[in-house]
Amino acid sequence: MILASWYPFLVPLCGVMLIGLLTGLLGTFAFLKKQTMLGDVVAHATLPGIVMAFMITQSVHSLVLMTGGLVTGLCAVLLITFLSRYTVLHTDTLFGIVLSVFFGIGLVLLTQVQKMPIASQAVLNKFLFGSAATLVYSDLYVLLLLTIVVSVIVAMFWRAFILVIFDTDYARTLGIPVTMLQIVLHVLTVTVIVTGLYAVGVVLMSSLLVAPAVTARQLTRSVTSMIWYAMSCSIVACALGMSVSIVFAHVPTGAAIVVVATVGAFGTLILCRELKGAV
């Protein structure tokens, strides 16, 4: 308690780093499944959920809003899975459809809400750009709990997850409950994304899932170390970005993190290509 009051930025920093850890972990899975834009889709799909949660409960408590976002985020993922099985459309087209339509519905609801006498502009800004600087101690507990849960689940099913992603049919013939594991992975991803929205906001969520995974892929040859690298890069990017935004007072945290992460990824790409070329 005392620590938090002495160093006002310690809590947000820890929070952001935990989010970095989680997005680095699940971003790697998304990268390997070639579904990296899922982060962007889910992030946009949470808007109607957040607004509806607000409309129903009239409260701006973060857990309430996040639950609403979680529900619509999961609906979005389920809808994409359903449509990809029963229509001829490509995955990225489905992503585009779900992303924009859910967001459009969210907009309609939002403009509906804005007519109500309660100020909702703050809600919107939080959603769009994240509010890392206002993370509090209780948020930290939630993040810590989430990190533990996610880490335990991933460690338990580690080999099964890799198998399912690498060769789905073969995994089925081994008797692995493929559908269940895919659902578990989706639920974890959506939960992490909804939580991460809090730090960096909607638009920048896809970057946190993509950039660390891209960086990690260049640095290693095995999946296991790729995960560790991705988590480390993500944590570093989040910490650096947060520090930049603390030092330069007007720079928003989310934007700073994304810039650091992307520059890191791009730099690694170029560096590794040069090194490979030199060899």
Next chain:
Amino acid sequence: MNQLNALIVRHLTVMYGATPALDDISLTIPTGVICAIIGPNGAGKSTFLKVILGLIKPLAGTLHILGLSPADAHTLIAYVPQRMSVDWNFPISVFDVVMMGRYNGGWFFNRITAQDKDIVSDALSMVDMLSYANSLIGELSGGQQQRVFLARALAQKRTVLILDEPFNGVDATTEQLVMKVLKQLSKNGVTTFVVHHDMVAVRGYADWIIQLQTQLIQAGPANLLDSHLNPPFPYRAYCHAYAEK
């Protein structure tokens, strides 16, 4: 002498949407043989495999592998899928791919034992890929990739082996090696099903043949069916076989 037959199929009918993939197939295959499944493109060969593996549910008909239904038989079967089904840029080594075959379905922090590692090494040396154990799969040629897939199935140590087009786009060395491995397995009592599009090459290794073209053209021991397999006019032979049915 085994009491159970490796495969008993009765009235198997599968439809993809509104098109028939398999139409009223009935056959019996004994254990310990190498059985080739041949037929032109779109004949339903891969579909047939997928029903055996339990990946597709048929519209009608029953299928039993060693007396068990496909859902229960997965513990007896090792599958070698087509090479195209996988992303070869995945960051994983040859050894780790073959190790996947040792996954025993445990849910709690599935561990890799020393025995697993030995089995994997043995499987790799059977297919002559032990020296590539630490290479990334993306660095391999087509034939080498196929051998890795085969090693993965061998590591499972099952009594039924199913290969989907293993000879597609592989070099002659790999082809010979795979045929040698299959014959070895057959001596040890393993039943093998191989989908192969080359009607001539199957005579080199297959004991039994299943000839499919949505319907069953014929199924039986290779030596009894020889005369139908390499006719001077294959298309005419197909028509005859079709008409005779």
Next chain:
Amino acid sequence: MNMLMIELLTIALLTALVCVIPGVFLVLRGVSLMSDAISHALLLGIVSMFLVVRSLTSPLLLVGATLAGFAVVVLTEYAMQQFKLHKDAAIGLFFPFFFSCAVILISVYTRDVHLDIDMVLLGDMVFAPFSRHSICGVDCGPHAILLITAMLALSMLVVGLLYRPLVMSIFDPLIAHSVTISSNHLYYLMMFLTSMIAVAIFSVVGSVVVVAFMIVPAATAYCTARSVKQMLVHTSFYSINAAAFGYFYATVADVSIAGSIAAATGIIFMLVVMGAPQTGMLGKLWHYGETWLKTCVMLVVKHQKGKTIEVSSLKELYGWKRWWACCVVYYGLHMTKLIKLNNKYYVRE
């Protein structure tokens, strides 16, 4: 219906129409999310140009935005080719960077100017009729209408002139190359056009809804059309309907017009995908169900001639569930291939 409403409706319809061509191209090419990338990236162009010219009404802002949108496409393609990144990873890597830079520039340098990020993302056409264009003092209508009509004319011209090369290059770049069509150049040309159009409608609908306007009607048409020309026609149809219904709902309920139209495109998509007579899910299900029953009946007819047909024996012989076996028997009766005699079922001779 007063003048204002008519103008708004016109803007809505024009916006929907102008998105047809880029939408069809993006969906056919499989790069739908590039529209999301472009619509976010162009903020950087606007902000950079603004810092240079210090005026919110300069047309250079639009130029900067188009260039920024195009730049993100070029950068993404470069990453895909040079670093062998997958399409989705490449797209997701760069556009947040552009957007973040824009956000940082806005926060640091323009705190005292009304460059509202909210309007960027959520922009609404309600404000469009109020910035009008006049030549020699004669009111020519809102900026938006003129700009969008110009873009529509331009895109129709491009597609009209280059229709066959475009179609070839989408389906098979290698074949196109062999007849000296550079699919790369065509691709970048279409992407530049897309960027221009995104900029043109940007002030009217805001970033994310651009994706809805471009992608969703085209995706709907992808499921129902049987040729590229048909796809263009179907897309226009779905687009205009979505715009009209969305606009009227928004007017009645007093909510965001852009959001309503986006939601309408989605509703139309689900309706078509589920309910279209031959290509829709429900239609297919019905058709399949009939075919399956027919096949099963023929199977029974083939093997059960002269024998009593019992549901339990059908279950065993063909592995059917009880309800399906009953359905087959009843369908067989309906097809008059089976008959019922003395409470037992037989194959009809």
